[in-house]
Amino acid sequence: MSENSNRTTNLLITLAMPAFLLVAGVLILLSTLSMEPELGVFPRIVSILLIVVALFDIVFELRKQDIKNPFRNSRALMSMVYLLVLVAYTYALPKVGYIISTILVSFYTMYVLGYRNWKNMIISAVGITAVSFLIFGILLKVPLPTVFLEI
């Protein structure tokens, strides 16, 4: 029973991606119906290709004997949290400024990878941000947002 439920869970997770792409393909195909012929022909061909290939992939996966959970033994949740931190960085950039946001994101990156030498982490985070600011902000004159520390 446990083995069956494991297989079912693994199957559902494995099929999530091709199923998502199948649905996406259908939605794209539907969206092309309201487009002018010149505008819609290429997306229509692509959506049909996407639907057909996604269906094939689902069939191949269902026929497999041994289905592995792609997220087994992984820190997927931590990876998603890290991604959310990067998204937060994007929104914080114009509000808090480049320097503070970047120091925080580099510090957090080292932390999430398991580094625990706090002194080195702080020095590295500040150092990395300083070098990056020097190259992009000063040498290449990229207008990096510096809300609090105008240079």
Next chain:
Amino acid sequence: MLDGIALGFQHLMNPMVLLALLGGVMLGLVVGSLPGLNDSITIAVLIPVTFGMDAYVALALLCGIYVSSACGGSYPAILMNIPGTASAMVTTLDGYPMKQQGKGGLALGIANTSSFFGGLFSALCLLLFAPILAQVAVKFGPPEYFMLGVLGLATVIGMSTKNVTKALLSMAIGLWLSTIGMSPQTGIARYTFGQVSLLDGIPLIPRMIGLFGITSVLKMVDEKRKVAATVSKSEATVPGEVLQEKVSETETKLQQEDVVKLPDKEMALRLLPTWISSSFIGTILGIIPGAGMTMAIYVAYDQVQKVKKKLKFGTGVPEGVAAPEAANNAVVAGSMVPLLSLGIPGNGTSALFLGALTIQGMRTGPTLFTENGGMAYMMILAFVIGNLIMFPLGYQYCKHVMMKVLKIRSEILAAGIIVLCLTGSFAYKNNPFHVLAAVFFGLVGYLFWKYKIPQAPLILSTIVGSMMESNWLSSMVYADGSVSVFFTRPISLGLVIVSVLFLIWPIIQKIRQRKQET
């Protein structure tokens, strides 16, 4: 022609022009090695600056940048699994595994030498065959361009021998992504979801940064515990924290023993056929407008896989670094052939030279050779001499700057990578939206990795998709909706045959293998 070459050489030997060429080569290596920057951005920024310069000095500077940035792009591709330029994407496949095996220095040496070989090969071809080669390029029309895109996609699908379905999925996703933005024919926006930033489509640089750089850091986050778990199975009595240190010690030892070295005589002889074939591929594809470095690196890599079947590409094979690096540098001079001969740029970067020459009051095309022969041949010779300068300069740059990167602790390096990625994405067009785009593609790359979907078809199809769509529509208008146009034109038919061969060759190989086994 000899008079032109002599005049060009005379201009090039001017100390200021030579200095500008040297400066351009150095700058190209540096910007190429920084993800988020590339030759196009640098040249575009410098063109207004060159307005006040002597024409020969200005063009020598820009030629130097163009010559070396593709080579510079391979350095972070090998050391950090992030291509510094889009043309180094394929180099990551074998370059980074080589670094992980403690052969990062050798990989850098191979990349340097391959780039030099490819660049010099195509520069000499440019010098000798420019007028002849341009005539072939003129015969390419919309059907040929469409089939060129098909050929490129067939190549990457053909490379994915393990799971063709997943490769096709990746390609289909990429082709749809290429439809985002304004339609090439009608100018009407598609799938922009109201975002003004998407009107120009999904930007290439943030996309590459996300798929490579951010994905690589996500992989490190994901695998952190897995590394410790693997070690703990064999050393069950050792506490968790000490295990982390043991893994780092092994990595550090490999890094400290790794030094930059050029390929020795044996390795050079082994790589010579790869260098020649890849340089040839790069030169030809560089000449064809629109084909570009991306297609050249995939075709070259696929070609070497087919020839060296016994090698396990993707695990750190020297040929896997040599092929794309020779090909991408060979595209450089090749792309100048249609520009100088016909006034048609071979790719985006060579299009910038059009602007640079116009600012200096010169016209490209056949008249450039008659009215400004000295300039035309000076530029061609700059590509030859630029490659000769790039080789030792690139070696020293790797030895004294890039190898230091290997000695840095992986957690600190990851933080540096993510900062470079995020800043580079922003620097592309000073728009935080592009940082979000890079993060999004980081997620795409991560999910592709988890579900074992190859990235290569996605990357290539997003680049060629728009070109394929516009040329498909033009072909249908030209042929009144008849697809026979792809089979009745000789060059197009040739490309159809080659595409089909690339697609079915892996299937034929599998059938032959099964027959041999039974």
